Amino acid sequence: ATMAVGISCAGTGLKEGLDLLKPMLDDPTDYVRQGALLGTSMLLMQSCNHTPDSRLSEHRKHLNKVVSDKHEDSMAKFGAILASGLLDAGGRNMTISLLTKSGHKSMPGIVGMAVFSHFWFWHPLVLFVSLALAPTAAIGINGDLAMPKWKLKSAMPPSTFAYPPMTSSEKKVEEKKSLTATLSTTNKKKKAKDAVDEAEKAAEEKAAAEKAAADKAAADKAAADKA
Known part of the structure; x- marks a missing residue:
């Protein structure tokens, strides 16, 4: 059903068709998602x-997400890759058409799409889609395949014919702080060393205080003897 919507409305951008296919892009079944991507x-x-x-x-953006998602099913990924190619078929100068320019049925195009829709059976059948592609570019040649001098005036803005913007492959790199494992024995040794350092510091301070007191007492005695 998804492929049928895509084939029947190819190149039209029909809103109703897009609305029909949108819910199927997130369907739990992989081949349904594949068909929705292609359609x-x-x-x-x-x-x-x-x-x-x-x-x-x-x-x-959705196609890029499906292709780059390592948890995505391979069938859906394959469909996303094919869908990307169809989106830009012929350098965006071709579209799928099952009718000739005169409005008659194009048998090569019909057969090509019929065989292409069975690519799930044999992947090389994908190549048959080329039979249904018709050029949309303005080709300036005459019946003798010569290029006459001619001009084409278009009222459309240049953005209409512009190439799609390049996709960005930048990935956000998150900085992670590494945690160093500390053994319990290391903590015990550190605490013991700190205790020794504190005891030595206290002993030094006590000795300095006692020396200062002794010096003061000696100075006071000397002053009393002089008097």
Whole structure:
């Protein structure tokens, strides 16, 4: 069902389709999440809204999160990698189309998507999606494949055709304080040493006080003898 929504609404950015697929991005079943990732990327092909709060930017962040999460299932990771490729298919100059320019059914595209949807059986079947890709770029050549002189005037802002912003691979490094293990015997030795130091200091202070008292008594006696 997720793939069906993506294939039928590919390249349209249809809000209703995105709303249908959004709850399935967090489904507990891995292959459902895989299909939702692929379907959402199909819907957002050719989307040019790169603002931080757009559905396209949110989807790109979600794809990066799934790919980089070491606890994520491999099936969902594989779907996220494929979804990233579909999102930027042909350098963002191609989209999935099952119709020709004249509005008729494109049999190569239909067969390609039908085979691609069975990639779970054999991964090389992924390559069949290329049969359903149609160019969206303005190619300036004539019937003889020559390049005439011509100009294309567009009323859209340059941001419409801009490449998506580069993803940041910076990781926050948290500083952790290392705790040194202290043995109980070390504490006992330290306490004993401190007690000895305090006793020696007290003895020195007592000796100094006794010497000062003796000197004072001798000075007083000498003064009394003179008088």
